[in-house]
Amino acid sequence: MSLDEPQRPPRQTRAPADGWDAVRRVLRPRRSRSQLIIGVLCALLGFAVVTQVHQTSETNLSGLTQDELVRILDEATDRADALSAEEADLQREREQLASGSDTRAAALAAAERNAAAQGILTGRLPATGPGVKITVSDPDGQVRPLTLLNMLEELRNAGAEAVSVNGVRVVASSSFTGSAGSVVLDEQLLEAPYLWEAIGDPDTIDTALGIPGGASAAVRRDGGHASVAKLDSVTITAVTRAADPRYATPVPASTP
């Protein structure tokens, strides 16, 4: 390479060159031991630079100083703390939602139970349970509506929860009208014998009806006869349709 420059002057005595001439002179190949050493050093430098660049681009933790590792650890810890706090928040929210739906379900179940109880008491639903069947015979046609009303009151006093007469459901607004022998219950003419069905404690009802001077006695005074049969299961299928209240509305729940 240096053969085309055999008369190269010694470097040490070379005059300072100007501009690109100097660069060209520097780049001119020279072969000497020191030049070789310089080349080796430069090779080392290039090797080290590439290695370092390669190392840096890998960005693994082992190349970091203690301070940087501590900082990264701090950041990771902070991040984990923030995430766990967020997790706790979400957990709490989820529990609130779950308990909220539980509350709604409980309220719904209570409302359904309430509706069932109200339906039975107002005669909108068929009912079944232990009770009595009372047969009031009226051979003379002398049993008055008042007598039957008296018997209904006695049944209610004895705790009867659902009552029907001859397949007509008796509710709070029911009325016995007409005259003896042709009793009208809620605009339906009742034919003797009057067959009562009542759901309630059979023993209590039986006792209540048999009180001296009570309902059974009143029937007897009218020339009829009341016979009570206590049953384990009485089913009242007759229903009535309760009118929606036109004027009354529930009192709003008072706020504490």
Place this chain on the structure above:
Amino acid sequence: MIALLGLALGVVLGLVLQPTVPTELQPYLPIAVVAALDALFGGLRATLDGIFDDRVFVTSFLSNVVLAALIVFLGDQLGVGSQLSTAVVVVLGIRIFSNAAAIRRHVFKA
């Protein structure tokens, strides 16, 4: 020329071999590289000034590298490794800039 060839050879070797730096050397290699760059620029400037000396270059190259690594090592032992690294890089960077400015004046006359 040989220096440039050596540089290119080193780069190619590094690219081909893809070496992994040992863990103990990892904090020192970047500083050593910067120190070597400083020596390289100094040598180039000396060449353009016409006062280049092989022995001086080799000595400064090696001593720069070793000294820079030593300073960082000492800083690590004292607990101020990162600060001393920064200090070394700043000083060497200033020197590289001033050398580069001198080289520029030689080449571009500006």
